[in-house]
Amino acid sequence: MSENRYELNKELAQMLKGGVIMDVTTPEQAKIAEEAGACAVMALERIPADIRAAGGVSRMSDPKMIQGIQEAVSIPVMAKCRIGHFAEAQVLEAIEIDYIDESEVLSPADDVYHIDKTKFKVPFVCGAKDLGEALRRISEGASMIRTKGEPGTGDVVQAVRHMRMLNREIAKIQALRSDELFDEAKKLQVSYDLVLYVHENGKLPVVNFAAGGIATPADAALMMQLGAEGLFVGSGIFKSGNPQKRANAIVKAVTNYQDAKLIAELSKDLGEAMVGINEQEIELLMAERGK
Amino acid sequence: MQNEKITVGVLALQGAFIEHEQMIKSLGANTVELRQKSDLDQKIDAVILPGGESTVQGKLLNELDMMEPLKAMIKAGKPVLATCAGLILLAEHIEEDDHLYFGTLPVTVKRNAYGRQLGSFSQNACIAGVTGGEYLMRFIRAPYIAGSTEQVEVLARDAKNHIVGVRYENQLAFAFHPELTGDTRIHESFLNMV
Numbered sequence: 148m149s150e151n152r153y154e155l156n157k158e159l160a161q162m163l164k165g166g167v168i169m170d171v172t173t174p175e176q177a178k179i180a181e182e183a184g185a186c187a188v189m190a191l192e193r194i195p196a197d198i199r200a201a202g203g204v205s206r207m208s209d210p211k212m213i214q215g216i217q218e219a220v221s222i223p224v225m226a227k228c229r230i231g232h233f234a235e236a237q238v239l240e241a242i243e244i245d246y247i248d249e250s251e252v253l254s255p256a257d258d259v260y261h262i263d264k265t266k267f268k269v270p271f272v273c274g275a276k277d278l279g280e281a282l283r284r285i286s287e288g289a290s291m292i293r294t295k296g297e298p299g300t301g302d303v304v305q306a307v308r309h310m311r312m313l314n315r316e317i318a319k320i321q322a323l324r325s326d327e328l329f330d331e332a333k334k335l336q337v338s339y340d341l342v343l344y345v346h347e348n349g350k351l352p353v354v355n356f357a358a359g360g361i362a363t364p365a366d367a368a369l370m371m372q373l374g375a376e377g378l379f380v381g382s383g384i385f386k387s388g389n390p391q392k393r394a395n396a397i398v399k400a401v402t403n404y405q406d407a408k409l410i411a412e413l414s415k416d417l418g419e420a421m422v423g424i425n426e427q428e429i430e431l432l433m434a435e436r437g438k
Numbered sequence: 439m440q441n442e443k444i445t446v447g448v449l450a451l452q453g454a455f456i457e458h459e460q461m462i463k464s465l466g467a468n469t470v471e472l473r474q475k476s477d478l479d480q481k482i483d484a485v486i487l488p489g490g491e492s493t494v495q496g497k498l499l500n501e502l503d504m505m506e507p508l509k510a511m512i513k514a515g516k517p518v519l520a521t522c523a524g525l526i527l528l529a530e531h532i533e534e535d536d537h538l539y540f541g542t543l544p545v546t547v548k549r550n551a552y553g554r555q556l557g558s559f560s561q562n563a564c565i566a567g568v569t570g571g572e573y574l575m576r577f578i579r580a581p582y583i584a585g586s587t588e589q590v591e592v593l594a595r596d597a598k599n600h601i602v603g604v605r606y607e608n609q610l611a612f613a614f615h616p617e618l619t620g621d622t623r624i625h626e627s628f629l630n631m632v
Contacts, residue, residue, distance in 0.1 A: 158558075162491070162523075164456075181493060186453075221550060223579065224554075240556075244554075406473075
């Protein structure tokens with residue numbers, strides 16, 4: 148991938164900021180999401196909550212289904228491939244997907260190596276629980292990061308934990324003396340240049356969204372106030388009683404995340420939220436996949 | 439007017455608005471974020487409509503009751519700089535799309551005119567009214583202008599001669615993203631319109 152292509156890919160993520168990327172499984176859902184104000188959609192066969200319920204191996208979606216969604220909407224379309232499954236990523240690039248999510252939501256295809264994302268022209272977003280994971284994915288060529296959270300649970304606790312961890316580690320690196328950065332790079336298993344960037348800028352070199360367990364307008368406001376630049380909402384919308392209304396409300400909550408009065412209005416009469424599972428009740432921690 | 443006395447309202451509903459704010463601040467002018475209707479009551483000398491998704495921004499403009507007051511400001515002659523999605527919001531016509539947002543700029547735009555993300559590109563070109571040589575234009579899932587009236591001044595074209603930059607009275611609109619380069623010349627000429 149040329150330097151300029153990587154820059155263009157990072158810049159597409161910049162255009163998504165302040166927006167909500169919604170999981171959709173059909174062209175109809177994609178249209179609902181677009182009309183509700185999604186800035187992009189994630190096309191997948193089953194949303195994380197159903198993947199969790201069904202168990203078994205979860206793979207890249209049928210390209211025909213993804214293309215149906217590409218035809219249905221004018222906003223960017225993303226799709227997931229398995230961690231390390233570069234052939235699935237090649238397929239997604241061949242159908243001109245706008246962004247690939249190398250995602251822990253699917254069953255990992257490689258328990259050691261992530262995809263060498265520098266070999267692709269299309270951009271990649273990857274999940275991270277902490278700064279080391281985020282910077283390792285960036286050094287592999289990711290042009291956007293999202294917190295992992297715990298997908299398909301409707302429980303925001305892990306997204307909060309990962310975002311706070313990231314913020315804390317960034318603040319720590321900013322506070323280090325410059326001669327301490329070399330050792331920090333070794334500890335994080337990333338290049339010195341990336342650590343230096345964080346030290347000087349106090350942020351990741353790419354856009355960072357929150358994901359995993361976001362289900363309400365207040366969840367959205369919480370993650371934005373904790374420093375997310377935008378949100379992925381998966382099961383939280385189409386697993387709820389009134390997807391359209393909830394999607395609308397979450398989009399508005401992201402734009403005006405500091406206006407509690409507005410969030411109060413947006414939170415009224417949304418119908419049933421997704422049921423959710425507490426983290427203690429989960430057998431499978433997706434966030435532990437791919438470090 | 440001196441830059442330090444100018445306040446630019448940057449539409450901050452969704453997209454790359456912070457990048458514009460940084461550009462404007464680097465030139466010594468002030469910025470305010472426009473996130474809801476009450477934000478429009480402040481003293482604003484000029485308006486920026488940033489890149490992002492036009493469908494999202496347009497929907498929020500309507501639902502937050504900001505469309506009409508902002509349109510009135512544009513029609514009253516307040517200088518506007520629109521980039522990418524902002525250009526789509528200003529356009530009088532959008533090809534193969536029945537949405538109409540501000541509709542104050544007499545052009546027809548084509549959305550996603552260069553295709554999906556694989557079609558995003560950058561190109562150097564001269565821009566009318568911008569001195570000092572070529573400007574690096576960065577196109578991200580960009581639109582272009584498929585048609586315009588004679589009153590609209592064409593400022594920039596891509597390699598295939600599509601119109602990608604125009605000025606019409608107080609409205610300055612580009613299909614690419616001047617806020618993503620370190621080059622402040624377009625923002626400087628915009629501040630000179632105040």
